[in-house]
Amino acid sequence: MNLRFLLFFLLMLMLEPVYAQDPVFKIHSVKYKIGDQADWSAKALNDAHWIRKAPKIQDNQILWYRYSIDILKAPESLRQYGIQLEAYGEYEIFWDGIMIGKNGNPGQEGEMPSEGELWTTFSIPNHLSNSGNHVLALRASLHYFPDHTRIDDLEIDYYDDLLTRGSVKNAYMHIFAGAFLITSLYFFFLFLSNKKAYSTLVFSICCFLVFALTLTVYSKGYIPMHYSLHVIRLQIISTFLLGISFLIPFYFSMQFPYPRQKIALFIYGVILLSIFFLNHHAFDFKAFNMVVSMWFFSFGIVLYGGYKKIKGARLVLLTLLLSLGVYFATSFSISLYVGLGLILLGMLYLLSINIKEQRLAYENSLVQSSRLRLELLKKNIQPHFLMNTLTSLIDWIEEAPKKGVLFIEALAKEFDLINQMENKTLVPISQEIELCRTHLEIMKYRKEINYSWIEEGIDFEQKIPPAVLHTLLENGITHSLPLADNSIKFKLLFESKSDYNYYTFLTIATTVKDTTNRIEEGTGLKYIKARLTESYQTKWDFSSEPTRNGWKNVIKIYS
Amino acid sequence: MNILIVEDEARIAKRIERMTRTIFGSALQSITLSSSFQEALHYIENNVLDFVLLDLNLNGENGFDLLTTSVSKSFHTIIISANKDQAITAFEYGVLDFVPKPFNQERLEQAFNRATTKETSEGHELKLLAIKKRGRVQLVPIEELLYIKGAGTYTELFLKNGTKELHDKSLEKLEQLLSRTFIRIHKSYLVKISEVKEIIVKSGSKYWAELKNGELIPIGRTKYKILKERWL
Numbered sequence: 001m002n003l004r005f006l007l008f009f010l011l012m013l014m015l016e017p018v019y020a021q022d023p024v025f026k027i028h029s030v031k032y033k034i035g036d037q038a039d040w041s042a043k044a045l046n047d048a049h050w051i052r053k054a055p056k057i058q059d060n061q062i063l064w065y066r067y068s069i070d071i072l073k074a075p076e077s078l079r080q081y082g083i084q085l086e087a088y089g090e091y092e093i094f095w096d097g098i099m100i101g102k103n104g105n106p107g108q109e110g111e112m113p114s115e116g117e118l119w120t121t122f123s124i125p126n127h128l129s130n131s132g133n134h135v136l137a138l139r140a141s142l143h144y145f146p147d148h149t150r151i152d153d154l155e156i157d158y159y160d161d162l163l164t165r166g167s168v169k170n171a172y173m174h175i176f177a178g179a180f181l182i183t184s185l186y187f188f189f190l191f192l193s194n195k196k197a198y199s200t201l202v203f204s205i206c207c208f209l210v211f212a213l214t215l216t217v218y219s220k221g222y223i224p225m226h227y228s229l230h231v232i233r234l235q236i237i238s239t240f241l242l243g244i245s246f247l248i249p250f251y252f253s254m255q256f257p258y259p260r261q262k263i264a265l266f267i268y269g270v271i272l273l274s275i276f277f278l279n280h281h282a283f284d285f286k287a288f289n290m291v292v293s294m295w296f297f298s299f300g301i302v303l304y305g306g307y308k309k310i311k312g313a314r315l316v317l318l319t320l321l322l323s324l325g326v327y328f329a330t331s332f333s334i335s336l337y338v339g340l341g342l343i344l345l346g347m348l349y350l351l352s353i354n355i356k357e358q359r360l361a362y363e364n365s366l367v368q369s370s371r372l373r374l375e376l377l378k379k380n381i382q383p384h385f386l387m388n389t390l391t392s393l394i395d396w397i398e399e400a401p402k403k404g405v406l407f408i409e410a411l412a413k414e415f416d417l418i419n420q421m422e423n424k425t426l427v428p429i430s431q432e433i434e435l436c437r438t439h440l441e442i443m444k445y446r447k448e449i450n451y452s453w454i455e456e457g458i459d460f461e462q463k464i465p466p467a468v469l470h471t472l473l474e475n476g477i478t479h480s481l482p483l484a485d486n487s488i489k490f491k492l493l494f495e496s497k498s499d500y501n502y503y504t505f506l507t508i509a510t511t512v513k514d515t516t517n518r519i520e521e522g523t524g525l526k527y528i529k530a531r532l533t534e535s536y537q538t539k540w541d542f543s544s545e546p547t548r549n550g551w552k553n554v555i556k557i558y559s
Numbered sequence: 560m561n562i563l564i565v566e567d568e569a570r571i572a573k574r575i576e577r578m579t580r581t582i583f584g585s586a587l588q589s590i591t592l593s594s595s596f597q598e599a600l601h602y603i604e605n606n607v608l609d610f611v612l613l614d615l616n617l618n619g620e621n622g623f624d625l626l627t628t629s630v631s632k633s634f635h636t637i638i639i640s641a642n643k644d645q646a647i648t649a650f651e652y653g654v655l656d657f658v659p660k661p662f663n664q665e666r667l668e669q670a671f672n673r674a675t676t677k678e679t680s681e682g683h684e685l686k687l688l689a690i691k692k693r694g695r696v697q698l699v700p701i702e703e704l705l706y707i708k709g710a711g712t713y714t715e716l717f718l719k720n721g722t723k724e725l726h727d728k729s730l731e732k733l734e735q736l737l738s739r740t741f742i743r744i745h746k747s748y749l750v751k752i753s754e755v756k757e758i759i760v761k762s763g764s765k766y767w768a769e770l771k772n773g774e775l776i777p778i779g780r781t782k783y784k785i786l787k788e789r790w791l
Contacts, residue, residue: 383642390661391571395573396570446568446571447568447569478619
């Protein structure tokens with residue numbers, strides 16, 4: 001899917017500086033002068049007395065820039081050089097004294113609406129682009145940021161290359177962003193279908209923020225913007241970075257839990273916010289520090305995860321180290337996107353591990369559930385029960401047919417009750433009690449013992465996993481011998497406490513000797529525990545122990 | 560006839576008792592019901608019996624301990640059980656018959672008949688013989704056994720390793736259990752057919768069976784024909 005795209009564009013980004021050509025120009029010096037004279041653009045002007053440090057200017061003052069530039073190589077025939085600027089202010093631009101363009105209305109910004117763009121490209125007349133020295137002059141005003149007298153970026157190259165290069169890069173970056181948008185949407189929908197999977201949501205938001213960041217940064221080629229709005233753009237970018245810088249370590253904290261997580265995340269949040277707010281206008285500084293903090297914190301968490309041998313930690317550690325390598329090999333702006341891409345890939349990998357584990361757990365629970373269903377159904381056909389019952393039944397029919405019929409009826413009722421419960425994970429307590437009473441009826445015919453059933457405090461609104469009490473009853477019947485009066489009593493008590501309900505199931509009988517030192521857990525107890533886990537996960541307790549006059553089982557269900 | 564019934568299902572125990580009484584009629588001297596292994600073991604150790612009818616699953620316990628003790632005794636053991644999958648193991652231990660539940664009187668009678676008639680437990684191979692040694696029950700694999708010599712009410716088992724063990728069952732009872740691989744060649748000898756190397760005729764038409772280890776065992780006059788048939 002978009003994974004391959006991602007890798008491809010990460011590679012493209014890394015290769016970009018490799019295929020960039022040698023520059024065709026060299027800047028010798030920049031000089032400034034406040035004031036305004038028409039001939040200041042002239043190539044031959046003596047600017048020896050101009051200042052070399054960018055001055056602060058007053059509102060609506062005009063500032064002249066003079067760049068002494070060497071063209072190293074004349075353009076090929078039929079091709080034309082151009083100049084690309086990222087500069088604050090509105091200005092007129094002169095090349096060797098000839099005005100080659102106008103960006104806004106310098107000196108009239110206060111009176112006229114904002115015009116002109118932050119990023120501009122002008123063509124240089126062919127006859128003025130021979131190799132040798134040239135003068136670039138700017139007549140500028142900086143109504144909105146008078147203290148920002150500088151040109152952030154100046155590039156001279158073939159005019160059409162300047163125009164297309166940006167769009168090609170933009171196209172790549174937009175596909176890069178698109179991959180993250182799709183990933184983000186996909187995992188957002190995944191989260192909507194399973195609202196407990198917060199890591200999916202965090203990952204989705206991370207992807208969305210990377211998408212938004214990339215789009216904001218690389219939309220400059222086609223969204224014209226006045227320089228007065230640039231700070232807002234940078235603030236938006238910083239905010240996205242803030243979000244990313246917090247969420248990535250947050251995500252890793254979810255995947256690789258460590259002690260005092262909340263405190264650590266809180267402190268980290270405070271650090272990020274202080275970076276964000278303290279240096280008000282140093283946007284590059286902010287971005288760099290936030291991303292570096294993110295990297296170190298994430299690295300720490302993943303390292304701990306690796307130390308704890310949590311699945312996937314090693315691969316994520318590798319992506320983090322790789323992003324560090326990219327940073328040292330290229331520039332911050334390139335390594336930011338490559339690095340984020342790599343880290344998000346690592347996060348995606350973790351998520352895929354999670355999803356796989358969830359799937360396995362789900363499949364496991366399905367298998368477990370059907371196993372429990374089978375075990376419930378097996379109760380009535382396992383040979384010990386069935387054949388002994390049938391033998392007794394034959395005997396009753398041969399010796400006392402009327403009683404035999406009653407026996408068959410009891411048997412039919414138990415079969416019916418089990419069938420009703422077969423596909424349920426919880427049944428009304430009344431149904432379970434009925435099942436127990438029916439079972440005792442059958443066992444009376446088989447064992448000719450006076451079984452009795454007593455219940456106390458039962459809340460008939462309650463539900464219980466099927467055949468749990470029935471299994472306890474079976475165990476009670478199997479492992480007990482009757483009292484002197486040929487009777488065995490079973491007692492079921494229910495009590496409700498503030499945070500849990502509990503059932504006490506008592507067998508009052510003579511216990512079979514030697515059973516006390518058998519630690520081995522029978523299939524019956526395993527069935528009960530599996531059923532309780534199926535319905536209440538870990539919120540239950542079960543104990544089973546001999547007492548002076550029989551056996552005591554306690555089932556606690558926490559609310 | 561003295562019979563012990565080990566069964567924890569009251570109704571079934573009564574059924575077995577009733578049918579046994581019908582089968583043996585006045586030949587029956589005593590019949591005892593027991594519903595726990597401990598009780599049954601105690602009874603077996605202290606009473607003279609002809610049959611023990613045993614259910615292998617009582618009160619959730621496995622009755623193989625009682626089974627090994629029971630089969631080491633002089634009487635025959637018959638298993639009456641709901642778990643058919645225990646039948647093969649039971650036969651390997653040397654029970655006379657395995658009666659699966661539910662059963663009727665005919666089936667029970669058939670089981671008893673195995674002891675009184677010459678009907679042999681065909682199709683089931685005995686693999687172990689339980690013997691009592693120094694107060695404990697030990698299992699001797701049948702393949703270790705060469706021949707058995709009757710010695711009054713008990714028997715002597717002669718093993719491949721040259722040792723001799725005593726068994727509480729009579730030669731007749733062991734013959735009933737071992738008839739697939741052993742043959743009665745003399746009123747006092749039961750020999751594993753596969754161990755017989757040669758039949759030697761001596762003067763006065765006395766026959767001897769020479770075993771693979773060189774031992775000579777007398778062949779009864781009336782048994783010679785049967786041996787020759789089966790051996791060849």
